[in-house]
Structure formats: structure tokens, C-alpha cells
Amino acid sequence: MPVLCRDCYYWLDETPAKEHRPKRCSRCNSPRLIIHSELAELTLAHLDCDAFFASVEKRDNPELRDKPLIIGGGKRGVVSTACYLARLYGVRSAMPMYKALKACPKAIVIRPDLSKYRETGLKVRAMMQDLTPLVEPLSIDEAFLDLSGTEKLHGQYAAITLVKLAKNIETQIGISASIGLSYNKSMAKIASDLDKPRGFSVLGRSNTREFLHEQPVRMIWGVGKSLEQQLLRDGLRQIKDLLPLTEEELVLKYGLIGKRLFHFARGEDGRSVTASSPTKSISNETTFNDDLGDFQTLADILWSLCENVSASMKKKNYAASTINLKLKTSDFRQISRSRKCFSPTQLAEELYQTTLPLLKELCNGQKFRLLGVGGSDLVSAEFADPPDLLDPEKEKRKKIEKALDAVRNKLGQESIIKGRSFKKPSPKPESDR
Known part of the structure; x- marks a missing residue:
């Protein structure tokens, strides 16, 4: 069984029987040894x-x-x-x-x-x-x-x-x-x-099954708090409790995640490592010092968030096909709303005009501690904001924003702003995935 020292990198192909295995490296006396039968094979x-x-x-x-x-x-x-x-x-x-x-x-x-x-x-x-x-x-x-x-x-x-x-x-x-x-x-x-x-x-492979049997179900990658609680209510506390169930039974009971539960519980995962993982969404959110419920105050912050998301999409050459609004109430309950775009966009104005009515609908007396905006279902910027015969003013808005961006790129972000930005908070990006 191979042994590797993590401090001096000394490698020994064969170690004595388990009861006589070294506790320290014979070369540097370090206790940080790795001993495993598959050490030379795993990559x-x-x-x-x-x-x-x-x-x-x-x-x-x-x-x-x-x-x-x-x-x-x-x-x-x-x-x-x-x-x-x-x-x-x-x-x-x-x-x-x-x-x-x-x-x-x-x-x-x-x-x-x-x-x-x-x-x-x-x-x-x-x-x-x-x-x-x-x-x-x-x-x-x-x-x-x-x-x-x-x-x-x-x-x-x-x-x-x-x-x-x-x-x-x-x-x-x-x-x-x-x-x-x-x-x-x-x-x-x-x-x-x-x-x-x-x-x-x-x-x-030699020790995975034995290791997994006694582990809690939350150890399975993708099992969050909500799913864990559901599994616990169903009497599934340890990974070994999942093994008697078929893949069909798990999918029927827990949806698509049931397939992952079935295979991961057995140490099976056929996914390969891919060199590039495409950006799935670009978002920006901010947590308030005090709970806010006033629509106009939230709308002012919403505009700043939309500008941040728009700037990030333009920098990364993306456009969003779906626009998302995220709110968290004072009691930590999360509310999400999404709207599919008629065409992909990266314009701050389009983000704002899409999310503003969603925000207004939710401002019904409750207060919020967090507000966020995001774009998902991303596509290349070359598909962003095409002309729209049903919205002849869109091309004008696009030209105005492009002119604003040109000034900002040359003179700085604060060199020119829209009227609705005066004396309004400008949150820094907290999320960009």
C-alpha cells in the first residue's frame, strides 16, 4: 500500500501490514502521511x-x-x-x-x-x-x-x-x-x-461504499436543508437508508434530484471535468441597514442595481433572456419573480422597466431587508436588444444608453448619470455568478 509524505513528498510503494504502518515519515519525521491502496491510480x-x-x-x-x-x-x-x-x-x-x-x-x-x-x-x-x-x-x-x-x-x-x-x-x-x-x-x-x-x-473505489453507509444524507452533494428535512421526515437519515429504494421510487418521491440521490448514494457519478463552465447568471443584490417598505425608496435602489448588472453584462459580453427580481422579507423569507424577455437585453433601462412593476406589486405593506436583480439564460451580446417594430422607442433608448456608456468609459462611472440616479444609493456588486 503506497504512502506519501505531504511535507517532503517522499513516496514509498509498499508499507508493512496495517498494525505496523508508519506514524511518521522515515525521511523528515512528519506525521502528515497519506496512506491508501489506490494512491497511485486516482487522478x-x-x-x-x-x-x-x-x-x-x-x-x-x-x-x-x-x-x-x-x-x-x-x-x-x-x-x-x-x-x-x-x-x-x-x-x-x-x-x-x-x-x-x-x-x-x-x-x-x-x-x-x-x-x-x-x-x-x-x-x-x-x-x-x-x-x-x-x-x-x-x-x-x-x-x-x-x-x-x-x-x-x-x-x-x-x-x-x-x-x-x-x-x-x-x-x-x-x-x-x-x-x-x-x-x-x-x-x-x-x-x-x-x-x-x-x-x-x-x-x-475500495472504501467508498463502506464510508458512505454511515454518513448522514446531507453529505450527498446537492442535498440542502429543505431536502434534508424532507428526507429525515421520511425516515431516511443515513445514506445507507437510501439503498433499498429504486431510482424510479426516488424520482417519483423527490423529483429529478432523486436520480442524483440514487447514484451518489452508491458513489456513482459519470460527469467529467469540463475546462470551462459558462456563466449561468449575472446578478447584484444589497442588504439594507434597516428594513424598507417604501416603494419609491426601493425603486431608487432598484435602478442602481440594474445599472450594476447592465455594466457587468456589457463587460462580459452577455445578454439576458430572463430577468429576475429577488427580495428577502424582514423575517428572512425569500421572494423571487422572473420575466422572460421578448428579446435578450443588456440595457439597464430594460432591466429596470421589467422589474419595476414586479417590485410595485410586492410593495403591499410588508418590509424587506434585501433587494436583488439578475439576468439569466445568458446569450452572446451579439443578440442583445435588436430593433423592435412593436417598440419603436427602444432603439432610441439603446442609443442613449450607449452614449452614456461611452462617456463613462472615458471619464469615469460618475461623470454622467440619469436624473433618477441623483442622491440615490449605488450598491456595490455582491453577487456575480
Whole structure:
């Protein structure tokens, strides 16, 4: 059974019987050993940066290193990321900020610096792409890698290449990452969560079934809180409880996700790693310091959000075929509305005029803590905003917005604005997927 040292990269092809296996590396005395019968064969991995936002902030400010740190926005915001020290107090991502501070009152709170995180994340991605062209990002701080066929190129097993990658991320970028190595995407994703932070876990074909049997159903990729509660109500607590059910029974009871439940419960996942994952949506949302219910106030903020989404689509050369409005009430209930466009658009005015009546309909006395706008079903910008015989003024609106964009590109975003933008909030992008 092969053994690999994560610190000096020493590889030993054969280890003694289980009861005599080494506890430390015979070369450097490190206890960080990886021992698995399939270590020389597995090539598919999932890499996930540890507490990414918080790690970047601690890297840039050493004074924060031994302190509980929360990345989030304002007293009415939610936790974007919590460092592992803050997590010991029960702080979790997406937790309301007031609850997080109640759990960990000594925590230091920093607002997200998305541009800095993106810059760091792209550096990590570039390091992955130097090793294999098959890198499939899931977000700015995590991705799948398929290293099959790269053993000759790098002169070493994929496991060694990945161990060196994790070490290089620490030394060159200053943050840590955890890696899961397996034979398919689902199992690699699960493995990367098993030993955080600075983890390296292996799930091979030989031990997957045994491992999965005793795990809770929430471990299956794609099982969120709502589905987990439904499964628990049906008496399905552990993954092994799913095995007696056929695929047809699971699909009939839980819809399309039933197919995933059937296969993932058995460690089966036929999806390959694809080098590029197309952008599915572009959105922008903001959380208010105080709940808002006044339509005009919300409409003013809506316009700013539409401008942000429009600018992002133009920059990325996309147009949206569907426009989405998102609201979250004061009791955290989420409301979503969507409208299919007559033709794809990337114009702020079109986004605004489509979502404005949806917003007005929902402003019926209730108050909201969050407002968001997005475009989905994206297509190439070449299909954006064609002439419309039923709307002769559309071409005029398009020319006006194009002229505004030209001035802004030359003189800056605040150089020229529409009248409805005067003295109105201009939220920064919080979501762009």
C-alpha cells in the first residue's frame, strides 16, 4: 500500500501490514502521511481554499492571525465567511450578523473586498491550470481538477502533484487549501471537506461504499436543508437508508434530484471535468441597514442595481433572456419573480422597466431587508436588444444608453448619470455568478 509524505513528498510503494504502518515519515519525521491502496491510480481532485475570504484578510494583516474573524456586511448583513477560530463559537456562513456577534462577541468584522478576493482566487486558479488544462471552477476559491494523463508530463503521480500544489499555494500565495482525491467528482467534493483546514483526504473505489453507509444524507452533494428535512421526515437519515429504494421510487418521491440521490448514494457519478463552465447568471443584490417598505425608496435602489448588472453584462459580453427580481422579507423569507424577455437585453433601462412593476406589486405593506436583480439564460451580446417594430422607442433608448456608456468609459462611472440616479444609493456588486 503506497504512502506519501505531504511535507517532503517522499513516496514509498509498499508499507508493512496495517498494525505496523508508519506514524511518521522515515525521511523528515512528519506525521502528515497519506496512506491508501489506490494512491497511485486516482487522478480526479477537488480543491477548496480554506475559509477563503478570512484567510486572505489574515494573510494581509498578521495582527488578525490569532483572532476570530468574520467577513460580512453591517449589522443587518449576513456572514460571508468565518475563520475557523470563529467557527468554534458556532459562527457559520449565511448566518445573520447579529446572531454571529451574539455567538462570538469578540469577533472582528470586516466588510468583503471582492476585488482582492477575486485577484487572489485567479492566482490559485492559474496555478491549477499550470498543472492540467482540465480545471472546472465551481467558484472563485474552489475547482475540480482532472490530472489523468499528466503523470508523464510531471514525472510523478497525480497525488504528489496535488500535494505540491497545496504547498505552493501556501508558500507563494499565503493561504491554505484542502484537497479531496477520488475517482469521480461527487466523491472528490466530499473528500475535500473531511479534514479541513489544510486537509488531504482520499476516497477510492475500495472504501467508498463502506464510508458512505454511515454518513448522514446531507453529505450527498446537492442535498440542502429543505431536502434534508424532507428526507429525515421520511425516515431516511443515513445514506445507507437510501439503498433499498429504486431510482424510479426516488424520482417519483423527490423529483429529478432523486436520480442524483440514487447514484451518489452508491458513489456513482459519470460527469467529467469540463475546462470551462459558462456563466449561468449575472446578478447584484444589497442588504439594507434597516428594513424598507417604501416603494419609491426601493425603486431608487432598484435602478442602481440594474445599472450594476447592465455594466457587468456589457463587460462580459452577455445578454439576458430572463430577468429576475429577488427580495428577502424582514423575517428572512425569500421572494423571487422572473420575466422572460421578448428579446435578450443588456440595457439597464430594460432591466429596470421589467422589474419595476414586479417590485410595485410586492410593495403591499410588508418590509424587506434585501433587494436583488439578475439576468439569466445568458446569450452572446451579439443578440442583445435588436430593433423592435412593436417598440419603436427602444432603439432610441439603446442609443442613449450607449452614449452614456461611452462617456463613462472615458471619464469615469460618475461623470454622467440619469436624473433618477441623483442622491440615490449605488450598491456595490455582491453577487456575480
